[in-house]
Amino acid sequence: MSTTAEHPGGIAGHIHPEPQGFIRRYVFSIDHKIIGIQYIITGFVFFILAGLLAETIRAQLFNASGGFVTPQTYNEVYSIHGSSMVWLVVIPLVTGGFGNLVFPVQIGARDVAFPWLNMLSFWIFPVAGLMLFSSFLMGAPTAGWTEYPPVSLQGAAGTSMWAAAIFLVGVSSTLTGINFVVTIMQMRAPGMTFTRMPLFVWGQFATAPLLMIATTALAAALAALFMERQFGVPFYDPTKGGSPVMWQHMFWFYSHPAVYIMILPAFGIISEVLPTFARKPIFGYKLIAFSSMSIALAGFMVWAHHMFTSGLAPYLQLPFMIITFVIAVPTGVKIFSWTATLWGGKIHYSTAMLFAMGFVALFTLGGITGIFLAAVPYDLHLHGTYFVVAHFHYVLVGGSMMGIFAGMYYWFPKMSGRLLNEKLGHWHFWLFFIGFNGTFLPMHWLGIEGMPRWVATYDPQFEFWNRFASISSVVMGVGILLFFINVLWSIRFGKKSGPNPWGARTLEWQVPSPPHYYNFKNIPTVYGLPYDFSQPLPYKGLDDELNDTPPAALAGAHH
């Protein structure tokens, strides 16, 4: 824990000398903003790979008889698609990516609490990602992203590699969680009380303990799986006295909170974007903040709703069902607060706003199907069908990914100093939105009619809607392609944004784009919420930030 020894000074100091040279500045950087961008780039690279796997799935399912790849390969493809989308794309993007990039500036800090630990967290992540994809070389896991034993015990050698890779990603997440909790607890600028923090910070503050606690539980489950596969230590094999259901308990004790890890920061992004482009104070600030916390807390008490068909005792099913229903209340509070924020607002249909509004619509749909699945009798019918696939793609793609895209359009100027092209952005949004619904909406009725997940061929009666979904997925893919073209083009030729292109009021917009490595010359004093658009800015001590002179503290810093 001696990593902070060279960065002393609490929130007032915590200023490190200017990084020298390409390696220290962009590769092994300890600047939270650079690390955030590293996460975002790496996450999107894995997003492309996992997206190609998704298109492979849709190509296979174009015909009822399959035929694009062998069933064995198909199993590997959807397993790695799910694993990498969850652990290498969405979680790193919303926590390590946008979290690192934005929230330390939003609370008025010069960096996170443990910059070296932050760098370590990042560099574990691409290594683990390469390990995960390298499992294709030795026979990838075939039991889906959940890797239930006994199938995962019989899987090829790549399954052990999978377990090791996810374990490493977990280490990275845990370190990030510790770093974020301490940063938010200890490093807020003077006057930045908890109830004045921007809602994105609240999103991260609710998520970080989940990263820290839930991920370690998964680490135990993965370690046990690894030991059983490599050394024959019986944990899950029923023939040696182990229990496959135990894996499900340990896995979902992590993985249910993990869905909140993926969505709570996205809630935060949406809560920044909506008021900015509706030019209205956010409705129900405290309700949105505290509902994030209550979702995070309740998220630990619902894991067995994934296991209603695993022989769970009926007296256990009922409380898990009810607590799951209860989670809909704070989630509904958020949806209504966002809708009320839009009500009577002067809405600017920028691309970020389109994605944010798309998020509210699609996430609501995904949330409603979640209520279906939480009801035990209905779940018994739908478990393991495409209805489940539709549900979690609505909350993860329609929710988290839409949030990530909203965040990209919103904060890209802060990363690069240039705006993303709005026209291409609108094309991206509409192709993505239409393609997404075309792909996943039919899966609802496919699932209700009984089409099972995780099959390489299916009954011909489902062929029409599967073909519809496959064609729509290409539309979605084209939309994503436009996004990448947009990023690559705008980073060179985009319109210069200036410090605050959106007229937003959180702290990151009051400093240059991109911010200096020290974020603030003078740590500001905060005396209000950032969402009152008609009022003067609630900060003191920011007058100097847009000048080019470095802060006085740096002149005397010798390290």
Add this chain to the structure above:
Amino acid sequence: MAVATLGHAGEHEEVDQLYKETRDLRLQGFLLFLISDCVLFSSFIFAYLYMRNSGQGWPPPGIQRLDVAFAAVNSVVLFGSGATMHYALENWKHGNFMKYAWCLIATIVLGACFLGGQGYEYTHLIYVDHVTWAGSGIFGASFFTLTGMHGFHVFMGVCYLTVLLLQSTAGVYTKSKYFGLTAGTLYWHFVDIIWVFLFSLFYLI
């Protein structure tokens, strides 16, 4: 011997000042690390209790109950090391360097004794009772995994405390700047508390 006589006085005041401002960050970070480590143990303890209650009785047929007496003595050794660690930190705070050093050395020795005892117990189990990690069903799996994880933590603790001893004799810490010692003490108590649970759950019930 007073602790704060090492190095230049002015230099230390400056470091002390900076240290006061960063202290809470590191302490909190370390406590959070211990919490997440605790979840790791809790998950394996959950797994153990889950398997234990899976209906075949405990210990499973063909396996002897564990020897409580020896483990109890070994536990006393470990808990004793917790006490000496506590006195080591207290003595450091009061500037009694020699007492601190002897208490820390006692902690390290007791920790090593505990590891030796555990090694003896493992050897006895494996070669006399033929209970192994992978070959004795869920009993071997849960016992060796959990106590092995704990033993690994004790081993890391012994190494860390040795480093702390060397660092403190080399003047890395001062009377008011001793975060490493605080972290070491917290870690050692954490390992002790985990053992309370493991001892109760494996040997007593």
